[in-house]
Amino acid sequence: MSAVQVPWKERISYAxxxxxxxxxxxxxxxxxxxxxxxxxxxxxGVVGTxxxxxxxxxxxxxxxxxxLIDKTNTRWGKSRxxxxxxxLPFSVVAVLTFSVPDISPTGQIVYAYVTYILLxxxxxxxxxxxxxxxxxxxxxxxxxxVIGVIRMLFAMIGAVLVTTFTxxxxxxxxxxxxxxxxxxxxxxxxxxxFLLFINAxxxxxxxxxxxxxxxxxxxxxxIKAIKGNWPWAIMLFLNFIFWIANIMKTQTTTYYFTYKINxxxxxxxxxxxxxxxxxxxITVPFFTKKMGKRNTMLMGLGIxxxxxxxxxxxxxxxxxxxxxxxxxxxSLGAGFAAGxxxxxxxxxxxxxxxxxxxxxxxxxxxxxxxxxxxxxxLGGALSAWLLAFSGYEAGAEQSSSALFAIDLNYIWIPxxxxxxxxxxxxxxxxxxxxxVMVAELEARHASS
Numbered sequence: 001m002s003a004v005q006v007p008w009k010e011r012i013s014y015a016x017x018x019x020x021x022x023x024x025x026x027x028x029x030x031x032x033x034x035x036x037x038x039x040x041x042x043x044x045g046v047v048g049t050x051x052x053x054x055x056x057x058x059x060x061x062x063x064x065x066x067x068l069i070d071k072t073n074t075r076w077g078k079s080r081x082x083x084x085x086x087x088l089p090f091s092v093v094a095v096l097t098f099s100v101p102d103i104s105p106t107g108q109i110v111y112a113y114v115t116y117i118l119l120x121x122x123x124x125x126x127x128x129x130x131x132x133x134x135x136x137x138x139x140x141x142x143x144x145x146v147i148g149v150i151r152m153l154f155a156m157i158g159a160v161l162v163t164t165f166t167x168x169x170x171x172x173x174x175x176x177x178x179x180x181x182x183x184x185x186x187x188x189x190x191x192x193x194f195l196l197f198i199n200a201x202x203x204x205x206x207x208x209x210x211x212x213x214x215x216x217x218x219x220x221x222x223i224k225a226i227k228g229n230w231p232w233a234i235m236l237f238l239n240f241i242f243w244i245a246n247i248m249k250t251q252t253t254t255y256y257f258t259y260k261i262n263x264x265x266x267x268x269x270x271x272x273x274x275x276x277x278x279x280x281x282i283t284v285p286f287f288t289k290k291m292g293k294r295n296t297m298l299m300g301l302g303i304x305x306x307x308x309x310x311x312x313x314x315x316x317x318x319x320x321x322x323x324x325x326x327x328x329x330x331s332l333g334a335g336f337a338a339g340x341x342x343x344x345x346x347x348x349x350x351x352x353x354x355x356x357x358x359x360x361x362x363x364x365x366x367x368x369x370x371x372x373x374x375x376x377x378l379g380g381a382l383s384a385w386l387l388a389f390s391g392y393e394a395g396a397e398q399s400s401s402a403l404f405a406i407d408l409n410y411i412w413i414p415x416x417x418x419x420x421x422x423x424x425x426x427x428x429x430x431x432x433x434x435x436v437m438v439a440e441l442e443a444r445h446a447s448s
Contacts, residue, residue: 006138011147013203014137015154017083017130020196022158023189024094025123027166031182032097036112039179040100046109052381054117059374061124066366068125069132070222077206078362079133086126087197091190093119098186100179124369126197131342132365135349136206139442141434145293146285148343156278162189208445225352225360231430232348232364238421239341239371245417246334247379252409255387259398260406266320273327280335287336292431293344300336301422307333308415315411337421344430351430354437383409 006014033051036042072078097115100108130151138144166185174181226232258264280300287296307330314322345365353359390405392398398406430437 005140005143006147010137010204011150012154013200014130014133014147015151016196017200018151018155019158019161020193020200021123021127021130022155023162023193023196024090024186025127026159026162027186027189028094028097028119030162031166032116035098035179035182036100039182040108040112042100042105042108042112047112050109050113050116053113054120055373055376057117058120058124059370061121062128062366062369062373063363065125065128066132066360066362066364067219067222069129069362069366070360071218072362076201077133077136079129079136080201080204080206082126082129083197083201086122087194087201090119090122090126090197091194093122094190094193095183095187098182128362128366128369131346131369132361133204133206134343134346135361135365136208137204139208139350139438139445141293141347141438142285142289144346145288145340145343148346149281149284149339152281152339153278156275160275221358222360222363224356225349225358225364228355229348229352229364231351231428232345234424234428235341235345235348236371237424239345240375241417241421241424242337242341243372243375244379244382245414247376248383248409249414251379251383252406255392255406256410260403260410261315261320261323263320266323269324270327273324273331274334276328276331277335277338280332281339284336284339288340293340293347294425294428294431297337297340297344298422298425300333300340301418301425303333304330304337305333305415305418305422307331308411308418312411315407344428347430347434350437350441354441382413 033047036047069078069082072081074081076084093115097112097119100111100115103111134144134147137147169185169188170178170181172181173184253270254264254267257266257270284296287299291299307326307328310326310329311323312326314320314324314326342365346361349359349361349364352364386405386409387402390399390402392402392405
């Protein structure tokens with residue numbers, strides 16, 4: 001199979017799968033805690049335990065779905081049929097999650113556990129193929145980068161739609177009943193998500209490795225693609241460490257500007273800085289073509305580190321301008337990293353096949369989801385533990401130890417994570433052999 005440009009119809013259909021995911025996932029991550037506590041009346045402590053347990057399960061189910069994808073053998077391919085199989089269950093369970101019935105408190109907690117955990121499992125099953133199908137759409141690394149960037153842009157569209165319209169829709173549709181409003185709002189978002197996933201099933205084509213790669217792959221064969229696959233190991237670590245930094249900084253933004261800077265009015269401004277990532281995200285194909293993917297990500301991580309240090313200087317001298325400027329610089333750097341993380345994971349699928357002869361796209365790309373979930377879980381827990389250990393008290397004047405913990409969460413641990421990611425990436429050598437690897441794999445696929 002020669003490297004060809006994927007038609008725009010497929011590019012957009014692929015990108016819309018991440019819009020579909022975010023229409024549900026962003027509502028869950030942004031509003032489910034509020035829905036459970038304020039609309040249903042479940043205590044925050046119970047919800048916190050539920051979220052911790054669910055996150056642990058999420059970290060384990062991605063590799064399982066990766067193995068199942070490798071074992072899938074249909075006329076539609078390996079990844080594509082999962083959009084068809086799980087689109088309806090995903091949408092239905094999403095609505096059920098925001099439809100806790102008016103029953104006993106214990107019954108509501110049990111209902112919340114069952115629906116939320118089930119939603120997380122199905123989300124892994126339908127979202128992982130979004131990444132695992134990418135190496136099958138094209139064998140051209142630059143084309144994959146373009147497709148990946150388009151995907152990230154459409155993912156942001158989904159996130160913006162949710163953050164802009166969810167609460168107004170809840171108010172309008174609920175008519176004063178927020179619980180009803182959340183149910184109907186999720187029903188609308190989930191229905192759109194269903195249509196977008198079904199569209200992807202009908203529009204996408206798995207081209208690369210359509211011969212041997214379509215066969216059911218036993219686990220013992222899949223594991224061969226990991227042996228000696230150092231680029232994959234490095235990208236697994238990068239996904240893990242990057243999302244530790246991301247979640248710790250995000251979770252601590254409110255604390256930092258409320259208690260450390262004493263200016264909570266800055267919180268929405270700093271939260272909105274993530275949209276700056278779009279500027280660098282759309283330039284990723286240009287830079288990767290000139291510099292390669294590794295060097296582009298190194299540049300992004302370096303810029304992120306500089307942004308963190310600028311924010312620290314802004315804190316030291318009391319400059320709001322430097323705080324905002326550092327946040328802008330950091331977000332610009334993060335745009336390069338976020339845009340390339342899953343794209344470079346996909347490249348390790350080719351590397352594993354090149355070295356071992358085994359194309360385990362399900363298992364290898366599952367590491368991306370595993371890294372994200374495990375990193376977010378550990379980052380979230382670590383930031384909370386640091387605050388608790390430091391003696392943080394909500395709504396009170398904070399002690400010096402609590403302020404130091406907030407500094408660690410917002411400035412220093414993310415900076416250390418970016419430095420560790422930068423160092424690890426120095427050992428990533430796949431870019432140097434990419435042209436030879438792609439040519440040899442195309443020759444193998446053409447003769448199979």
